[in-house]
Amino acid sequence: MSPRSSHLPRRSPAALLGAALLAAAGSACAPLPRTITAADLPQDHLFAPAGEPGSAAAQAAAQADRVFEMSEPMRRYADRVLAEPAFRRDRRQGLIDALYMKDALGLAYDAEATRSASEAFEARAGNCLSLVLMTAAFAKHLGLPVAYQQVLLDDEFTRAGDLFFVSGHVNVMLGRRVPAKGDDAQWLTIDFLPQSELRGQRTVPLDEGTLVAMFLNNRAAEALASGDLRSAYWWARTAVRRDPDFTAAANTLGVIYQRAGHPAAAERALRFVLEREPGSVSGWANLTRLLHAQGRHDEARVAAARLAALEPHPPFHFFELGRKALQEGRAADARDLLQRELRLQPQQHEVHFWLAQAHAALGDARRAARHLDRAAEYSPTRAARAVYAAKLERLRAVHLH
Numbered sequence: 001m002s003p004r005s006s007h008l009p010r011r012s013p014a015a016l017l018g019a020a021l022l023a024a025a026g027s028a029c030a031p032l033p034r035t036i037t038a039a040d041l042p043q044d045h046l047f048a049p050a051g052e053p054g055s056a057a058a059q060a061a062a063q064a065d066r067v068f069e070m071s072e073p074m075r076r077y078a079d080r081v082l083a084e085p086a087f088r089r090d091r092r093q094g095l096i097d098a099l100y101m102k103d104a105l106g107l108a109y110d111a112e113a114t115r116s117a118s119e120a121f122e123a124r125a126g127n128c129l130s131l132v133l134m135t136a137a138f139a140k141h142l143g144l145p146v147a148y149q150q151v152l153l154d155d156e157f158t159r160a161g162d163l164f165f166v167s168g169h170v171n172v173m174l175g176r177r178v179p180a181k182g183d184d185a186q187w188l189t190i191d192f193l194p195q196s197e198l199r200g201q202r203t204v205p206l207d208e209g210t211l212v213a214m215f216l217n218n219r220a221a222e223a224l225a226s227g228d229l230r231s232a233y234w235w236a237r238t239a240v241r242r243d244p245d246f247t248a249a250a251n252t253l254g255v256i257y258q259r260a261g262h263p264a265a266a267e268r269a270l271r272f273v274l275e276r277e278p279g280s281v282s283g284w285a286n287l288t289r290l291l292h293a294q295g296r297h298d299e300a301r302v303a304a305a306r307l308a309a310l311e312p313h314p315p316f317h318f319f320e321l322g323r324k325a326l327q328e329g330r331a332a333d334a335r336d337l338l339q340r341e342l343r344l345q346p347q348q349h350e351v352h353f354w355l356a357q358a359h360a361a362l363g364d365a366r367r368a369a370r371h372l373d374r375a376a377e378y379s380p381t382r383a384a385r386a387v388y389a390a391k392l393e394r395l396r397a398v399h400l401h
Contacts, residue, residue: 038272040268041237041240061238064215068137074118077098082094092139092144092188095142099138107124109127110123111158114222116215118137120133136148144177146174149171149204149205151170164314171192172190173187207243216239217246220235221252224255236252254283263290270287319341319348326361331361334354339355342355349376356372369395
């Protein structure tokens with residue numbers, strides 16, 4: 001491993017950055033006049049009994065304040081393990097060694113839940129955002145300067161029912177406590193992707209407040225996926241308050257309002273997103289669905305046309321066609337359709353899994369095994385990896401020996 005990346009055993013999919021029917025995209029048109037402010041978005045009375053919204057808001061804010069908080073086991077680990085002689089020579093590299101390169105913690109990638117710094121340490125697992133929070137917490141404890149970056153990778157998607165989630169990627173940079181004069185290597189980047197996947201990718205600086213808003217929005221998305229709309233609201237609402245410019249949180253808030261049966265509040269949140277990002281695929285997709293549900297079909301057709309211009313095919317479009325083809329016994333058609341989806345989402349574990357089934361149906365056990373292996377490698381949770389690994393072992397036992 002180079003000094004710029006961690007030694008997790010597989011490609012780490014990125015943290016969730018938004019909940020939507022479709023994912024966010026870059027701006028494509030001139031901005032609309034801004035008539036809605038972030039202060040117009042919260043509707044606390046819809047999600048808390050009378051007299052309680054203040055306490056619910058305070059609880060969410062307190063949890064946001066604790067994302068970098070170190071537990072006593074973390075402090076003991078820092079005092080015991082991070083006091084090695086090598087660590088004293090370069091605190092930054094020593095921290096990387098202690099957390100990742102020596103495998104002392106046995107860290108694993110797991111996107112089942114977005115964890116705070118102490119939760120990631122206790123679980124010895126997390127998505128990239130959780131691991132960034134944990135690394136930053138240790139660095140702060142040791143007096144190291146910390147900075148964050150968003151890595152501009154192609155969109156990756158996960159889904160829960162008819163909800164689609166777009167993934168992004170963040171990393172953390174550690175500075176020297178006392179920068180050397182003219183030292184170009186003052187900052188050392190810790191990233192949870194292989195260098196081959198980062199080569200040529202652009203990064204943008206990320207404010208710590210935005211990083212915390214991302215954490216809150218992840219929690220909102222996870223609560224939304226589980227059907228807990230009340231918790232989802234307070235997480236998203238707090239994210240919007242922490243960083244009004246982080247439109248993914250406003251988009252999530254719009255989806256929550258829509259799911260909870262509050263169309264006016266949903267439309268306000270989505271219009272807020274589109275005023276700031278006229279090229280937001282998620283904003284137009286969610287607004288189109290909302291307008292159709294209200295019988296405002298002419299307006300919905302206009303929104304749908306904007307959406308189609310930005311993204312002709314939604315995520316998993318060819319995947320669903322391929323899965324249908326396989327279920328109908330058209331394995332060759334399924335293979336071709338799934339390969340089209342794979343070109344759009346090369347690291348989507350579900351696509352690899354179904355492509356493995358298509359190849360197996362066509363009698364190509366070796367290609368089936370290869371895609372099962374990829375499904376396990378790219379799966380977002382340890383439980384999913386275990387399932388795919390077991391299927392791969394069975395396939396090998398039957399066909400490859």
